[in-house]
Amino acid sequence: MFDFSIITRWIDQLLRGVMPDAAATVVECVLIGLALLLGYAVIALALIYVERKVCAWFQCRLGPNRVGPFGLLQSVADMIKMLIKEIIEIKHVDKFLFGLAPYIVIIASVTAFACLPFGRGLQVLDFNVGIFFLIAVSSIGIVGILLAGWASNNKYSLIGAMRSGAQMISYELSIGLSILTMVVLSGTLQVSGIVEGQVDGWYLFKGHLPAVIAFVVYLVAGTAETNRGPFDLPEADSELTAGYHTEYSGMHFGFFYLAEYLNMFIVAGVAATLFLGGWMPLHVPGWAGFNEVMDYIPSIAWFFGKVGVMIFVIMWFKWTFPRLRIDQLLRLEWKYLLPINLLNLLLMVIVVVYKLHF
Amino acid sequence: MLKDKIAARIPTVRVEEGAALPTFVAEPGDYRALARLLRDDAETPFDYLVCLTGVDRGDTLGVVLLLESTGSGQRVFVQTGVAERERPVLPTVSDLWETANLNEREVYDYLGIRFAGHPDMRRLFLRNDWVGYPLRKDYKIDGAVNPVPLESDESPDVTTVYREDGSEETRALFDETDYVVNIGPQHPATHGVLRFRTALEGEIVKKVDVHCGYIHRGIEKMSESLAYPQILALTDRLDYLAAHQHRHALCLCLEEALQLEVPERVKYIRTIMDELNRLSSHLLFWSTLCMDLGALTAFFYGFRDREKVLDILEETTGGRLIQHYNVIGGVSADIHPNFTRRIKEFIRYLPPMLKEYDRVFTGNVIAQERMKGVGVLSREDAISFGVTGPSGRASGWACDVRKRRPYGVYDRVDFDEILFTEGDSFHRYLVRLKEIEESLHILEQLVDNIPPGEFAVKTKPVIKLPEGRFFKSVEGSRGEFGVYIESRGEKTPYRLKFRSTSFPLVSVVPHLARGSKIADLIAIGGTLDYIVPDIDR
Numbered sequence: 001m002f003d004f005s006i007i008t009r010w011i012d013q014l015l016r017g018v019m020p021d022a023a024a025t026v027v028e029c030v031l032i033g034l035a036l037l038l039g040y041a042v043i044a045l046a047l048i049y050v051e052r053k054v055c056a057w058f059q060c061r062l063g064p065n066r067v068g069p070f071g072l073l074q075s076v077a078d079m080i081k082m083l084i085k086e087i088i089e090i091k092h093v094d095k096f097l098f099g100l101a102p103y104i105v106i107i108a109s110v111t112a113f114a115c116l117p118f119g120r121g122l123q124v125l126d127f128n129v130g131i132f133f134l135i136a137v138s139s140i141g142i143v144g145i146l147l148a149g150w151a152s153n154n155k156y157s158l159i160g161a162m163r164s165g166a167q168m169i170s171y172e173l174s175i176g177l178s179i180l181t182m183v184v185l186s187g188t189l190q191v192s193g194i195v196e197g198q199v200d201g202w203y204l205f206k207g208h209l210p211a212v213i214a215f216v217v218y219l220v221a222g223t224a225e226t227n228r229g230p231f232d233l234p235e236a237d238s239e240l241t242a243g244y245h246t247e248y249s250g251m252h253f254g255f256f257y258l259a260e261y262l263n264m265f266i267v268a269g270v271a272a273t274l275f276l277g278g279w280m281p282l283h284v285p286g287w288a289g290f291n292e293v294m295d296y297i298p299s300i301a302w303f304f305g306k307v308g309v310m311i312f313v314i315m316w317f318k319w320t321f322p323r324l325r326i327d328q329l330l331r332l333e334w335k336y337l338l339p340i341n342l343l344n345l346l347l348m349v350i351v352v353v354y355k356l357h358f
Numbered sequence: 359m360l361k362d363k364i365a366a367r368i369p370t371v372r373v374e375e376g377a378a379l380p381t382f383v384a385e386p387g388d389y390r391a392l393a394r395l396l397r398d399d400a401e402t403p404f405d406y407l408v409c410l411t412g413v414d415r416g417d418t419l420g421v422v423l424l425l426e427s428t429g430s431g432q433r434v435f436v437q438t439g440v441a442e443r444e445r446p447v448l449p450t451v452s453d454l455w456e457t458a459n460l461n462e463r464e465v466y467d468y469l470g471i472r473f474a475g476h477p478d479m480r481r482l483f484l485r486n487d488w489v490g491y492p493l494r495k496d497y498k499i500d501g502a503v504n505p506v507p508l509e510s511d512e513s514p515d516v517t518t519v520y521r522e523d524g525s526e527e528t529r530a531l532f533d534e535t536d537y538v539v540n541i542g543p544q545h546p547a548t549h550g551v552l553r554f555r556t557a558l559e560g561e562i563v564k565k566v567d568v569h570c571g572y573i574h575r576g577i578e579k580m581s582e583s584l585a586y587p588q589i590l591a592l593t594d595r596l597d598y599l600a601a602h603q604h605r606h607a608l609c610l611c612l613e614e615a616l617q618l619e620v621p622e623r624v625k626y627i628r629t630i631m632d633e634l635n636r637l638s639s640h641l642l643f644w645s646t647l648c649m650d651l652g653a654l655t656a657f658f659y660g661f662r663d664r665e666k667v668l669d670i671l672e673e674t675t676g677g678r679l680i681q682h683y684n685v686i687g688g689v690s691a692d693i694h695p696n697f698t699r700r701i702k703e704f705i706r707y708l709p710p711m712l713k714e715y716d717r718v719f720t721g722n723v724i725a726q727e728r729m730k731g732v733g734v735l736s737r738e739d740a741i742s743f744g745v746t747g748p749s750g751r752a753s754g755w756a757c758d759v760r761k762r763r764p765y766g767v768y769d770r771v772d773f774d775e776i777l778f779t780e781g782d783s784f785h786r787y788l789v790r791l792k793e794i795e796e797s798l799h800i801l802e803q804l805v806d807n808i809p810p811g812e813f814a815v816k817t818k819p820v821i822k823l824p825e826g827r828f829f830k831s832v833e834g835s836r837g838e839f840g841v842y843i844e845s846r847g848e849k850t851p852y853r854l855k856f857r858s859t860s861f862p863l864v865s866v867v868p869h870l871a872r873g874s875k876i877a878d879l880i881a882i883g884g885t886l887d888y889i890v891p892d893i894d895r
Contacts, residue, residue, distance in 0.1 A: 059658035155539045159561075159876070229652060230724055239547065239880050320718070322725045323652025325877040326561050 005121030104144030160243025164234030174221035229318035268310035412465030483571035550890030639835035688814025747837025753781035
């Protein structure tokens with residue numbers, strides 16, 4: 001299987017050959033930043049297109065089909081429109097916080113994005129507490145949402161932001177605990193270590209019952225964490241028009257929009273990494289031939305394939321279910337998911353201690 | 359006998375025997391006593407205020423109540439009036455029938471009658487800076503007095519309460535500390551330009567103040583200067599999802615007044631059209647409710663199927679939303695040759711779709727959680743607020759006009775009146791889904807049996823109604839739609855009032871939403887299914 005670190009090491013050596021080490025590091029940082037942002041934007045555009053097509057199919061419609069073949073350029077056109085749109089200045093808002101909020105959201109989202117293992121050797125941030133770092137930075141986004149709601153001087157926005165705060169803080173617990181359950185199984189917090197640990201089978205299969213429970217809980221909590229239906233209360237359009245980003249326009253709105261889609265990608269990416277082996281091909285212990293054939297599929301394709309499936313499931317949720325009410329939402333977390341999660345963690349510890357996993 | 363009882367208790371009350379219903383005429387001083395007597399009558403308690411109409415009779419300004427005893431179905435008119443025109447005061451009946459609350463505000467708005475004891479005497483439809491009272495006969499339409507305003511209308515935070523002794527009191531609508539949010543006039547869940555000023559405590563709704571009038575067109579005022587066939591065109595614009603039924607009501611009222619017998623064929627066609635209209639309305643209800651509750655895909659399913667009904671309607675009437683099909687004495691054109699075939703196709707097409715609706719939404723645990731036990735309306739409150747139609751039947755009030763006062767050919771078809779006793783949002787939803795099936799059942803019985811014959815009878819070129827008062831109601835898509843006409847024998851009505859179906863529905867929202875969540879307010883509004891142009895008229 002191709003290892004992308006060959007390319008990165010080659011670039012590194014090339015740069016160090018023509019300039020001092022310090023300068024090479026700076027250039028590499030800039031290159032990585034550009035690559036990340038480019039990847040971020042391209043994935044967001046692709047996701048927006050996919051969401052529109054998928055939702056159209058669910059709803060007996062065609063979806064975008066005018067700009068480019070099969071409407072493929074629609075979201076590019078939308079992006080250009082968004083970029084050249086005026087950012088409307090609203091009276092009586094807290095200008096500094098109002099302007100700051102979308103950047104906090106996008107920064108949190110990009111940093112979390114950088115932690116994902118896209119393929120063998122294709123990971124920007126990989127250190128010993130990687131998955132912990134990912135949870136930590138992705139939680140910063142909530143600050144941006146609260147600021148947006150608070151600074152907008154709009155009652156709808158404020159209600160939306162408060163809902164969002166209550167919701168994200170609650171569901172953070174479930175996400176954290178279900179990730180912790182899988183960390184117990186893998187024995188490491190390092191993202192690459194978690195992926196390597198699944199070389200002889202994905203954790204979803206290896207951890208059997210507790211892993212499956214953790215997977216379901218993670219999927220529910222992850223959907224809630226990204227503010228998507230049926231948990232889209234913070235921006236419930238039939239109640240709060242657009243919630244916390246009601247007053248935003250132009251690219252400021254665009255940042256919220258991008259971050260929403262990328263957060264979905266990140267949630268799906270983490271699910272793929274923790275439960276479905278990340279970029280690791282499907283390996284069955286003992287089937288050497290089968291494993292070898294699987295290895296011919298590039299690791300990046302494995303990763304995006306798994307993420308794609310997860311994203312489709314999350315979209316399926318959104319376009320099928322009605323929206324929950326705030327008290328039902330919190331009840332689901334505190335009365336059901338959290339106790340289940342705690343018990344499940346205990347169960348996983350027992351499984352690991354007595355080596356009941358595969 | 360009722361008349362004897364009243365004569366014994368309040369001797370000043372006069373009784374006028376009208377063409378169909380008796381009218382009790384009371385002096386302003388006895389009006390409240392008479393109203394109370396009728397409402398609390400032991401044998402036939404008149405617990406349902408069908409229609410409250412303000413009339414300027416020239417010498418007096420007054421109101422006409424149409425009361426019904428829901429037990430026996432007996433109906434009477436009650437009339438009163440004051441000669442004073444500068445500051446006319448009448449006692450309120452809003453504590454006897456809840457529906458009188460908004461209706462008296464409407465009368466105050468149109469005629470300037472102050473109702474003593476009414477808790478909230480503000481204008482309802484017109485702007486607060488409107489000069490004069492448009493339904494008074496001496497009102498002059500003048501652009502200099504009421505120019506087209508370029509400034510938005512400030513909504514005051516206080517209201518006035520008038521007392522019998524002529525004193526006034528100003529009351530605040532909200533507490534100082536209330537977090538008041540405008541839901542509407544531009545809001546996706548109000549289904550039109552309706553505005554709820556909502557006082558919130560966190561997510562919990564403390565109080566809702568309904569603001570109407572954003573789409574007020576003065577249809578009742580316009581009607582006073584239009585000939586009867588011209589007025590027909592306005593009925594379709596009230597509740598656009600019950601266009602055909604509303605027009606049917608006016609046609610029935612006029613035909614009854616003119617003692618015009620319409621051919622059998624017309625009755626069949628009108629009944630079929632009414633049911634098709636009901637189908638389209640209920641399908642739209644289902645779609646929009648799902649959308650309000652966040653199930654966006656379901657919305658498209660409902661609209662996909664509603665499209666088929668609209669196609670059938672379009673082929674015969676030429677209109678999809680606004681039909682203009684009923685005319686006095688019949689219908690404007692014969693049915694299209696494809697009409698029966700397409701209805702039969704539709705009757706086969708829809709039931710599997712209804713099963714799909716159940717799978718997508720009715721059975722969904724989130725949908726059930728969102729609607730069950732939300733906005734519970736008791737039977738007594740439903741009657742007191744005048745909440746008819748599917749919403750009233752979900753509370754256990756058998757108020758279907760098709761059953762109780764059959765018109766068209768409803769007395770000849772077999773269908774069930776869907777009744778539940780729970781009165782919550784979920785059952786308001788279920789009633790409509792079941793009514794879709796009943797409508798299909800009615801269509802099934804009629805579509806093959808349309809008798810041959812004329813599709814209209816000849817009427818005089820100038821239609822003049824005989825003197826008197828007439829009321830006729832039909833079962834609209836969301837309740838009893840009535841037409842009240844006071845005629846002085848001319849070609850235009852002296853006073854014409856539409857008993858709106860959505861007006862009581864919106865008046866009950868503050869009652870149902872108090873203490874629930876914001877999301878519940880949306881669910882309540884969605885399941886009541888009001889149509890804003892019908893409220894504002």
